Amino acid sequence: MTTADFPRVGRFGAFGGRYVPEALVAALEELEEHRTKAMHDPEFLGELAELQRTYTGRPSIITEVPRFAEHCGGAQVVLKREDLNHTGSHKINNVLAQGLLTKRMGKTRVIAETGAGQHGVATATAAALMGLDCTIYMGRVDTERQALNVARMRLLGAEVVPVDHGSRTLKDAVNEAFRDWVTNVHNTHYVLGTVTGPYPFPEMVRDFHRVIGVEARQQVLDAYGRLPDAVLACVGGGSNAIGIFHRFIDDRDVRLIGLEGGGEGIESGRHASRFSGQGTPGVLHGAYTYVLQDDDGQTIESHSVSAGLDYPSVGPEHAFLKDAGRAEYYPVTDEEAMEAFRLLARTEGILPAIESAHALAGAMRIGRELGRDALLLVNLSGRGDKDVHTAGQWFGLIDNDAEDAAETDDPKEQV
Amino acid sequence: MTAVADVLATAKAEGRAALIGYLPVGFPSVRDSIEAMLAMHDAGADAIEIGLPYSDPLIDGPIIQTAASKALAAGVRVADVIAASRELAAAGAPHVVMSYWNPVLRYGVDRFAADLAEAGCSGMITPDLVPDEAADWIEAARKHDLNRVFLVAPTSSPERIASTTAVTSGFVYAQSIMGVTGSRAVRGEEAKALVDRIREHTDLPIGVGIGVSNAQQAAEIAAFADAVIVGTLPVRQLVESETVADGIRRLREVIGELAEGVRR
Numbered sequence: 001m002t003t004a005d006f007p008r009v010g011r012f013g014a015f016g017g018r019y020v021p022e023a024l025v026a027a028l029e030e031l032e033e034h035r036t037k038a039m040h041d042p043e044f045l046g047e048l049a050e051l052q053r054t055y056t057g058r059p060s061i062i063t064e065v066p067r068f069a070e071h072c073g074g075a076q077v078v079l080k081r082e083d084l085n086h087t088g089s090h091k092i093n094n095v096l097a098q099g100l101l102t103k104r105m106g107k108t109r110v111i112a113e114t115g116a117g118q119h120g121v122a123t124a125t126a127a128a129l130m131g132l133d134c135t136i137y138m139g140r141v142d143t144e145r146q147a148l149n150v151a152r153m154r155l156l157g158a159e160v161v162p163v164d165h166g167s168r169t170l171k172d173a174v175n176e177a178f179r180d181w182v183t184n185v186h187n188t189h190y191v192l193g194t195v196t197g198p199y200p201f202p203e204m205v206r207d208f209h210r211v212i213g214v215e216a217r218q219q220v221l222d223a224y225g226r227l228p229d230a231v232l233a234c235v236g237g238g239s240n241a242i243g244i245f246h247r248f249i250d251d252r253d254v255r256l257i258g259l260e261g262g263g264e265g266i267e268s269g270r271h272a273s274r275f276s277g278q279g280t281p282g283v284l285h286g287a288y289t290y291v292l293q294d295d296d297g298q299t300i301e302s303h304s305v306s307a308g309l310d311y312p313s314v315g316p317e318h319a320f321l322k323d324a325g326r327a328e329y330y331p332v333t334d335e336e337a338m339e340a341f342r343l344l345a346r347t348e349g350i351l352p353a354i355e356s357a358h359a360l361a362g363a364m365r366i367g368r369e370l371g372r373d374a375l376l377l378v379n380l381s382g383r384g385d386k387d388v389h390t391a392g393q394w395f396g397l398i399d400n401d402a403e404d405a406a407e408t409d410d411p412k413e414q415v
Numbered sequence: 416m417t418a419v420a421d422v423l424a425t426a427k428a429e430g431r432a433a434l435i436g437y438l439p440v441g442f443p444s445v446r447d448s449i450e451a452m453l454a455m456h457d458a459g460a461d462a463i464e465i466g467l468p469y470s471d472p473l474i475d476g477p478i479i480q481t482a483a484s485k486a487l488a489a490g491v492r493v494a495d496v497i498a499a500s501r502e503l504a505a506a507g508a509p510h511v512v513m514s515y516w517n518p519v520l521r522y523g524v525d526r527f528a529a530d531l532a533e534a535g536c537s538g539m540i541t542p543d544l545v546p547d548e549a550a551d552w553i554e555a556a557r558k559h560d561l562n563r564v565f566l567v568a569p570t571s572s573p574e575r576i577a578s579t580t581a582v583t584s585g586f587v588y589a590q591s592i593m594g595v596t597g598s599r600a601v602r603g604e605e606a607k608a609l610v611d612r613i614r615e616h617t618d619l620p621i622g623v624g625i626g627v628s629n630a631q632q633a634a635e636i637a638a639f640a641d642a643v644i645v646g647t648l649p650v651r652q653l654v655e656s657e658t659v660a661d662g663i664r665r666l667r668e669v670i671g672e673l674a675e676g677v678r679r
Contacts (some may be wrong), residue, residue, distance in 0.1 A: 009547065017548050018545065018547060018548060019516055019543050019544060019545075019548055020473070020543060020545070021473065021474045021542055021543055021545075021566060021568070021590070022545050022565070022566045022567060022568045022571055022575070022579065022590070023474075023566070023568035023569070023570055023571075023590055023593055024570075025545060025547075025568075025570070025571070025575065026568075026570035026571065026572060026575075027570070165477070165480050165481075165484065166470065166471070166480075166484060171471065172471075175471050175472070175473055178473045178474075179473065179474070179476070179595045182473075182474060182593060182594060182595060183593055183594040183595065183598060184593075185570065185593060186593070280521075282517050282520055282521060283516050283517045283520060283543075284471060284517065285471070285473075286543075291517070293517065293521060295521070296492055296493045296518055296521060296522070297469075297493070297517040297518035297519070297520060297521030297522065298469065298470040298487060298518065299470040299471055299517075
């Protein structure tokens with residue numbers, strides 16, 4: 001036998017693959033079989049569509065934001081309102097579908113990683129709705145700064161397990177979820193929260209979020225009679241971005257622009273920008289993709305004001321789109337993102353998630369570049385309620401007494 | 416034939432299973448870890464697994480994670496693994512490296528294989544690299560005459576056992592339980608069931624690892640496996656000792672008992 005006998009599964013160009021312990025391969029193959037069947041099964045698709053309509057609140061609307069657009073070089077700016085979904089972000093799209101798949105596989109328990117809570121809350125929600133046991137792994141550092149989200153998940157019936165190893169943040173929560181999975185795979189499905197991980201996760205999670213772009217493309221055509229000039233989204237793991245990009249990939253004139261967590265600036269080394277030149281192709285969490293790593297292949301910790309973008313690796317399809325030149329990726333600093341956060345709140349009465357504020361900052365930059373005739377579609381992937389404490393501190397809006405009384409509720413979720 | 420393949424054959428000729436012990440390089444220091452590996456060999460381990468500490472060890476439990484992260488914090492480098500290999504080879508201790516894939520990928524697959532071969536290493540165990548993704552490694556290992564030790568798990572289908580063992584060399588690593596290193600003790604019958612399933616597809620020696628935690632178990636597994644592999648147990652001796660000398664003393668004791676166990 002030669003290695004030619006092993007087909008290279010799940011690749012986006014050179015990226016992706018399945019770098020996992022052998023013990024998990026059977027579960028990945030089982031998942032692949034069930035999700036392929038499900039995606040061609042009218043019953044599954046009907047059930048999912050019904051949940052989207054009656055539980056999530058799909059289709060999500062689009063909103064034009066003219067007062068915010070004044071800060072975007074006068075370009076027309078349209079938001080896709082994933083923030084209005086039940087649980088407050090796009091994450092629900094994926095977890096409901098994976099929840100249905102879990103039941104079809106005859107498994108009774110789900111596990112998930114979470115940074116600050118959005119994906120954990122969404123998974124706990126789906127588990128409650130579908131009667132599944134649920135365990136959420138969360139870095140100790142994040143459980144402390146996200147006490148309210150921990151309580152929220154527990155209210156929904158989930159067990160939240162703080163992770164005390166490594167950097168005790170999102171990356172380590174993913175490691176711990178894999179360790180649970182390899183132990184309990186007989187009855188447990190791992191609801192991975194973004195478009196990375198071993199195949200079929202990157203493709204499957206993308207397909208479950210693809211509805212964002214499918215709806216938005218038609219909504220923009222209906223309202224403006226043309227396609228947008230650019231589609232913008234923030235990129236942590238990359239699920240909301242791939243969700244809105246994917247339907248536009250064949251529209252060659254539509255620029256696809258991903259905004260990464262630029263942290264304190266690329267030159268500071270404290271950022272989460274895998275595509276800025278400091279990340280290099282490597283393997284993390286089961287996929288070959290761009291990774292922040294040192295010369296020995298050890299993962300470097302990322303930094304971002306937004307926990308959802310604070311991740312050292314990125315979905316392999318983004319790596320492919322980047323190298324193929326089909327999508328562009330730029331870092332947005334904490335400072336720029338918080339300015340966009342403030343502006344959207346003040347000009348439109350919408351509090352964005354700090355993650356999504358990176359996409360808004362991108363619109364401010366690209367709008368000025370393209371000018372008044374441009375039409376920009378921005379994925380507002382989540383709402384900012386979870387970020388009130390962080391933003392309040394950032395802008396000095398919390399007086400000391402109130403701050404002492406408040407539990408921190410800063411944002412930590414991978415998008 | 417590599418030194419590890421050799422020592423496995425010798426053990427078989429003696430009518431017993433071989434004992435293989437794991438320690439990560441760099442814990443508590445590079446020097447001390449090499450001394451501990453040599454002590455382990457001296458105390459009766461037929462072969463050593465040199466662990467390459469990695470920041471995100473998916474299949475390791477708390478004990479090995481602790482040792483690996485302390486080694487990284489103390490500044491261990493990939494080059495230290497090559498150096499450890501060279502010293503073990505000089506001392507006549509057969510050994511393989513155990514490494515997650517990314518550090519090898521980053522170092523350069525062919526360059527890593529060449530450096531290991533040059534140092535006198537027998538090959539590499541790849542816990543998160545399945546043959547499906549291993550074309551480069553298989554090619555480099557063939558070129559440099561290194562053993563390619565892939566894992567087989569209780570969940571592996573007969574088809575995967577066949578295809579995996581077909582590209583494996585040296586020995587097959589049978590992951591005896593579903594779980595991470597050190598998570599729970601293996602039961603003899605479940606390990607035996609897996610070994611029997613693997614034997615249907617290959618004549619390679621089969622080592623049973625992950626879940627072996629005492630001499631009694633080692634003896635039980637030695638009855639049907641060709642090698643007994645311990646990782647968490649030796650690492651625990653170093654992690655839980657106040658001083659290096661004390662850790663190495665405990666390590667010798669434990670390995671001595673296991674070496675006696677595989678000879679029962």
